[in-house]
Amino acid sequence: MNALLIVRTLGILLFLFSGALVPPLLISLLYTDGEFLHFATTLFITASTGALLWLPLLRRRERVRTRDGFVIVATLWIAMSLLSSLPFIFGLGMDIADAFFEAASAFTTTGATVITGLDQLPPSILFYRQELQWLGGIGVIVSAIALLPMLGVGGMQLFKAETPGPMKDEKLTPRITHTSRTLWRLYLAMTVACALLYWVAGMSLFDAIAHALTTVSTGGFSTHDASLSYFDSVTIELIAVVFMLLGAISFNIHFLAWRQLRLDHYWRSVEVRVFLLTVVVVTLLVAWVLDATGYAETFSSALRLAVFETASVITSTGYGIDDFSVWPLMLPVLLIFISFMGGCAGSTAGGMKVIRFVVITKQASLEIQQLIHPNLVRPLKLNRRVVPARIVQSIWGFFAVYVGVFAVTMLLMMARGMDQVTAFGAVATCINNLGPGLGEVAANFSGVDDLSKGLLALVMIMGRLEIFTIFVLLTPAFWRK
Template sequence: MLFSFTLIPPVIIDFIYQENAADAFFTSYLSLLAVGFVLWLPVKNSKKDLRLRDGFIVVVLFWFILSVSGTLPLLLYEQLDISITDAFFESVSGLTTTGATVLTGLDDLPHSILFYRQELQWLGGMGIIVLAVAVLPMLGIGGMQLYKAETPGPIKDNKLTPRITETAKALWYIYLTLTVTCALSYWAAGMNLFDAVTHSFSTVAIGGFSTHDASLGYFDSVAIKVVAIVFMFLGGVNFALHFVAFRNWNVKAYINDTEFKVYFRVLILVSIIVVAFLHFSGATQNHSDSILLGVFHVVSMATTTGFSTTEFHLWPTVLPVLLIFTSFIGGCAGSTGGGMKVIRVILLLKQGVRELQRLIHPNAVILVKIGKKPVADSIIDAVWGFFAIYVAVFVIMMLLLMATGLDQVTSFSAVAATLNNLGPGLGDVASNYSGINDFSKWVLSFGMLLGRLEIFTLLVLLTPAFWRK
């Protein structure tokens, strides 16, 4: 019922631009409101505490049911002429802030449809922040509890507590502040008000949807690229750190955070490599172009936003694959970014180094530390478990895509782009996903949900043990 009210803004947008798409949104609004009311009515007086088992189900259904609901306006707007598969793919891509699209001719679509796609990403981003910082740690599987930063979130408990509401409220204020600031910055940089608002939605949410086929390349503006770089970077940072910094008006929260420092250094290192390759290969006209294009696309891909200003998949040598690989690291835990999360990669590398040291000193007691604090072996085991499942899921999805006839480059990059919630890939999915078969789209849609729910949340529901009393 609450989600149905998000269909009102597109109706207002359509009245402003007079493009005759309002009926699709208003009909969807009434339908979802009615269905929600019918489902709510029989249980409106039920008062029970949610247990952890319920939490898993609620989290998964939140993304799945809303993704299904999000398809309605796209299906009801007849001029779009979209299949159920494509509508679900677009909807789940928006809500999971993946940014992979099956739509073409964006410049000719009604403003209401364009606004709706961006709105889906912004709403998904809000959900992700609460999921990552408040809910998943309580379920015992989130990236946030791998690293005990100072967070406003609730303590792990046996039931979901009302304090989640306080956490969500604080985080949403920060999210809203960043969005408004980003929109005003885009507007000041030269975008019209509609584009500024809609692109702020997908920038802060690390989504990557655009209102133009050429993405941010449509604007051909240095200032707009710089604004995008700044807010993509901020969107990839742990929102708990933003909370602490905002609360104390002090940047020490960032400076003292190990994950943030590694995140920043990875972006700097990869940017230097990409800029150097672009410059010395002659792929750009001058050095300033190399710096701007290189840094922009590194931040866009590493944070899993997926904006582009040029056809980066045509760049020389190793660059396109390097950019795809940076998305595997992704953003920080507790951010709107996708990927495995920086903190997990740090722990994987530290554990790898520890195993090498153990070969040399078998009897030594060697601790894995984050900052100056030792990390429990149970957490290291959980990270390796996550990585093992991640690799297994990746391989299975890639083989399924290749079995449908897609080539290796397309299959690999499509799985990477959806499982990491990145968006653009290589090969046949470099520009959009409209050309691949329906079965592959369903597999990739599942991959987007898996990536957004940090894999375990969704897979645990598929195990028989979960349903035994």
């Protein structure tokens, strides 16, 4: 492992991230909300830290190996969560635990919050929270890869360590730089389109841009305590549903559809078909229960709630137009369960990803068939391609570790005094990068103790980086030469 290369690369990325503090700084000037000095101080600290790590090693030109990439990614997400918490400490007077939790929730696009009274917060702080989720959605690493080759740092190892999904070797274009730029352009185009539609639908320009940042990123932060129910607009809700679903579909598919101008790429993907079918089935089931139990006055209002909340939860966005934690019968737990599935691999959504559930289901079906026909030899295929055995094994391993982390963290939360429902909801929403939980954390996490907030923030980062990126650093073999 090349320690100097890791330090240099972290310095570059932190220095680049300091540029993200310019927009909220300018907004603070525009609205004269008193936060200019706080953002200027944070920008100076972040840029200085990056420069101190980078400039002494400016002339070094070395290749980033896979092992180095894991260390860089894990360290970067923790370091950025710490540095990006400074405006919350300086501006809102939050303690370190609350500020770190809020920043980690933003970067990982979880959307869980410890802040109340959003409607009274300074505009620059509100925008800053939204911007952090937007950066986290595309991935800080992937965003920076387009610039890294010019600075003498290879990018593919970082891309593989950060990108969600089991098939990380697949690239949209032959060169990783072009891949990153393509992802960025698609992401930006979707964000601009979403903002324009929000604006036309009745949001203010500020709210339209702010909510577009957290819709496409499937982050879920809002500028209002009431989330999207503040606007009470079916049109705005439908726009949000469309872009939440687009954000949760693989950007590989978006790229192919855009390049070839063919929408059939979406239907040809088994993962997208299963994802959309799941959304439809769960939506109809939820609407039926809400209507049958009398929770909603009419079926149309039940369908409105079901469409929005189902899309919001399965994409791990976390927007709300109603508190699903108080819905009747099994609905609250059902929605938390679908957050474990999440969106498609290569998207901004959280969860374990649909593709893994598809592979597990197909593998289970093959095992049953082989019990009936012991001599049957049939490879597992996905989109008419044979899935390598190593990928199937890695998916089962990921599933086991994911469930194990969830169980252990839930037990720790209960040991800290949480009741079973609250512990289940808190850990599920953090590891799946969802946002709203159940029980006492249905609305926010302000009542959680500091130690638990720190642990849950780390669980968010583990969920965002898909567990193994962090776990590999804990194995003795990783550190052996």
